[in-house]
Amino acid sequence: MTEIQIEEENKQIAKAYKELLQISYRSLSEDDKKLIRTAFDTAVDAHKEQRRKSGEAYIFHPIAVAKIVASEIGLDATSIAAALLHDVVEDTKYTFEDLERLCGTTVAKIVNGLTKISMMDKDEEKPISLQAENYRKLLLTMNDDIRVIIIKIADRLHNMQTMASMRADKQVKIASETLYIYSPLAHRIGLYNIKNELEDLGLKYTEPEVFNDIEQKLEDTKEEQQAYIEKFSDQIKAGLEKEGLHFEIKGRHKSIYSIRKKMVKQNVSFEEVYDKFAIRIIYKSDSANEKLLAWKIYSLVTDYFRPNPLRMRDWISFPKSNGYESLHITVIGPENKWVEVQIRSERMHELAEKGYAAHYKYKNNSEQEDQGLDSWLDKLKEALENNETNAVDFVEEFKLNLHTKEIFVFTPKGDIKSLPKGATVLDFSFSIHTEIGSRTRGAKINGKLVPLNQELNSGDQVEIMTSKTVKPTQQWLNYVTTGRARTKIKASLNEERKQIAQEGKIILRRKLKTLRVVLNEKTINELVRFCELKTSQDLFYRVGLGTIDNKVIKDFVASRSNTFVNFFKNKLRKANPEHEQVDQTEITNQYDLIVFGKEEEKLNYKLSQCCKPIPGDKVFGFLTINEGIKVHKYTCPNALQLQSNFAYRILSAKWIDSTQIEYKTDLKLSGIDNMGLVNEVTKVISTVMHVNIYSIAFTSNGGVFEGNITVGVKNKSVLKLLMTKLNKIQGIQKITRV
Numbered sequence: 001m002t003e004i005q006i007e008e009e010n011k012q013i014a015k016a017y018k019e020l021l022q023i024s025y026r027s028l029s030e031d032d033k034k035l036i037r038t039a040f041d042t043a044v045d046a047h048k049e050q051r052r053k054s055g056e057a058y059i060f061h062p063i064a065v066a067k068i069v070a071s072e073i074g075l076d077a078t079s080i081a082a083a084l085l086h087d088v089v090e091d092t093k094y095t096f097e098d099l100e101r102l103c104g105t106t107v108a109k110i111v112n113g114l115t116k117i118s119m120m121d122k123d124e125e126k127p128i129s130l131q132a133e134n135y136r137k138l139l140l141t142m143n144d145d146i147r148v149i150i151i152k153i154a155d156r157l158h159n160m161q162t163m164a165s166m167r168a169d170k171q172v173k174i175a176s177e178t179l180y181i182y183s184p185l186a187h188r189i190g191l192y193n194i195k196n197e198l199e200d201l202g203l204k205y206t207e208p209e210v211f212n213d214i215e216q217k218l219e220d221t222k223e224e225q226q227a228y229i230e231k232f233s234d235q236i237k238a239g240l241e242k243e244g245l246h247f248e249i250k251g252r253h254k255s256i257y258s259i260r261k262k263m264v265k266q267n268v269s270f271e272e273v274y275d276k277f278a279i280r281i282i283y284k285s286d287s288a289n290e291k292l293l294a295w296k297i298y299s300l301v302t303d304y305f306r307p308n309p310l311r312m313r314d315w316i317s318f319p320k321s322n323g324y325e326s327l328h329i330t331v332i333g334p335e336n337k338w339v340e341v342q343i344r345s346e347r348m349h350e351l352a353e354k355g356y357a358a359h360y361k362y363k364n365n366s367e368q369e370d371q372g373l374d375s376w377l378d379k380l381k382e383a384l385e386n387n388e389t390n391a392v393d394f395v396e397e398f399k400l401n402l403h404t405k406e407i408f409v410f411t412p413k414g415d416i417k418s419l420p421k422g423a424t425v426l427d428f429s430f431s432i433h434t435e436i437g438s439r440t441r442g443a444k445i446n447g448k449l450v451p452l453n454q455e456l457n458s459g460d461q462v463e464i465m466t467s468k469t470v471k472p473t474q475q476w477l478n479y480v481t482t483g484r485a486r487t488k489i490k491a492s493l494n495e496e497r498k499q500i501a502q503e504g505k506i507i508l509r510r511k512l513k514t515l516r517v518v519l520n521e522k523t524i525n526e527l528v529r530f531c532e533l534k535t536s537q538d539l540f541y542r543v544g545l546g547t548i549d550n551k552v553i554k555d556f557v558a559s560r561s562n563t564f565v566n567f568f569k570n571k572l573r574k575a576n577p578e579h580e581q582v583d584q585t586e587i588t589n590q591y592d593l594i595v596f597g598k599e600e601e602k603l604n605y606k607l608s609q610c611c612k613p614i615p616g617d618k619v620f621g622f623l624t625i626n627e628g629i630k631v632h633k634y635t636c637p638n639a640l641q642l643q644s645n646f647a648y649r650i651l652s653a654k655w656i657d658s659t660q661i662e663y664k665t666d667l668k669l670s671g672i673d674n675m676g677l678v679n680e681v682t683k684v685i686s687t688v689m690h691v692n693i694y695s696i697a698f699t700s701n702g703g704v705f706e707g708n709i710t711v712g713v714k715n716k717s718v719l720k721l722l723m724t725k726l727n728k729i730q731g732i733q734k735i736t737r738v
């Protein structure tokens, strides 16, 4: 380069820097300016030898990124400085410590975060899921300072804008990554303009023909559109002016990317996308009259053009969760064509275009400003926190939550909650609070009982009923659609599993002790292998649940002892006969008697010698000719033959605790009628609790059921446990003892 060229370039750099200071949304203090100056000088020095692929001096890139950060996003001086320095640590001799010394810890930390992301980007061979995993980690670790992600988005935007001189395969890779990660992120953060630009650029490089085609068609129809907008405004302008309104009427076409999306989704041609462009009426207003004027304009517009009542959206009374405000109507415009009209104040307009950045313009108090920035950053942090799901799910869910439409429902007090379309009662419950979600017993929509998986509609008033005894179940995962609820339910299920496992370990230790086996690592490993499980946690969990019962444990102990050991054991037993007794106390404490038939009669019986049943085994009685009733295990090798040849001599039998007498108790149940509920109730009573049912009657009316059940229980604690378990069944609302 000649000296003149160098001088010219330096002039350009100085000019770009000046512009940067001018376009910031925020008023910069002297300290701010000093910080930005230091960052600028450092960046200039650091990048002085570098050039971009296009040939221009590298420093133009960080300046451009800082400009986006300052004007489009409206971040503070710290962020502007960090943006200027974002490639310094990665590409040049400057270190983290250098930056810390020059610009302070915060700036240095942000730059550090940005450097980490760049390092990840360089790993090109990774499959998409690995990338997603990295991005999730990134989003989580970057939570310390969300500004890292925001500056990264600005960096990505400038790279996309200046990608022309890059190799084609790199263009495609960067463009698809942008569509996959960065445009959804930009959307989530409320940077709508940036999101649209990223999407259009993404399409341009991934599907160039499609992009060019739509771009050309938009260009071709531009005049036609302009004429249409003029026709429209000619008709209503006078009316609006007569009311003393200050306004502007503009046309705005959808982004190329969203036109494309609509064409694919609805399988239509460019010409058939009817809402390619909308008309915007942007009016001036002070904050007091903002809403009133919107409706005034609505009323005037609909005086001239007939509206479609089904296509009105009032985002002013109910702003979207991302802050979007506007009044949308679709009317039959000139030439009898449907056209969407968006009515919004200048403030709403700017908010819609720039998201949070626009807030600065409408707030004067600088302290409030910073509070606003903090709470915005906090909100983003919360949105990005989600460490339960795996990475691909996370990114997918994240995207899912972005693009689905929103519905609005009311709490009993009339507060409004926004949820993604398709959300259920249970989603709503979790959206209020995790504690409420986890304790949801039932719900009413508009006063009527509904099941937990009931899908919500806009306008529903939802009342949640909770109970302290309710806990999330596996089934709940089928009832929810939002990422938040799913995450919380999963966390709770894991927690419960851990608890059961802990209890299981204690039970196992006790049971082994009665069998004179010590619970240590060796026995645990052996038992895990014996039960064909993978981990000790699996083992403890199953013991806690009761699926690994006394019998399994006994079998295990038996299999473990070899003949030699047995020999000694037998000797010991003979020498010390109480041992045999101790051995069975625990079990016989619970069941010591077998009763027969439906009436559970106490009859004389003998335990058969072929299978030697022990208390707790599943058994049946067989009426022999000479020896009365003999009791066999279900798994007895002779059972099948006996059952098939002498079915009439088989008696049902079960072990009971003879020390306790059974009491008949009447229970009344009510709740929401859902499929399989009766089945579930009887399952809990007989299979889970082993409680006898004497009578059962259910009636159902208008989706709500009532049930009367007579059960036989041994004592109150069994009854209490039974009622708790029944209460957990999906749909049961109330259980009382009559």
Ligand code: MN
Residues within 6 Å of the ligand: 061, 086, 087, 155
């Ligand atoms: Mn960069």
